[in-house]
Amino acid sequence: MFMENCIRRSIAEIDKTEKNITFYNSKQRKNCYGYNIISSGRGGKIRGLEFLFSWKEKESESVSELFDRLGNRKEYTDAIGVYMVVNRDDFTPDNPINPTVEELTMMISQPEVLLQHGLELSSEFMSKYSTSMAEAQKHKLSDLNKYKP
Incomplete structure (x- = not known):
């Protein structure tokens, strides 16, 4: 529930509204667009998140x-x-x-x-x-x- 409501929706909203950020798909998990889950142990307890994004270069004035x-x-x-x-x-x-x-x-x-x-x-x-x-x-x-x- 937390992942859906807080993380996925927030990334989707940012992805829609902020054109200077590009999110990437996780290579480790299928349904993790914009982040990786960092887990530990056999139970897979979540220790953290790694956000997968980059800032697009803004055109700066010369x-x-x-x-x-x-x-x-x-x-x-x-x-x-x-x-x-x-x-x-x-x-x-x-x-x-x-x-x-x-x-x-x-x-x-x-x-x-x-x-x-x-x-x-x-x-x-x-x-x-x-x-x-x-x-x-x-x-x-x-x-x-x-x-x-």
Whole structure:
């Protein structure tokens, strides 16, 4: 009863309404669309569920589309804009479009916004983030040194 009312119906509803998720059939059991049952012992006591799904890739705007939308302004006010700039493959040090320490901090403090838009905080992205942060900190330090007496 629980499996039918809570799991199967929920998966069916999500499958109907959410076009960015794809569910898969279980290879272990026939009537398990979207999940596997994890059981133990001879009685087959259910220990857990493994959900079988993947997120479809959303088409994201290119960096040039982002700059068009932002009006080529240097200041990014949203986490998604900063993410797009950080995640580009053509990072160039000293580029005026590189985000500031404050913009990077704002972006990384809002993971739920990024995840809601299908943007992952993968190890590849975090490496790019580290490079961007180091660059931003270098510029912040050099800007502070300009004002030393």
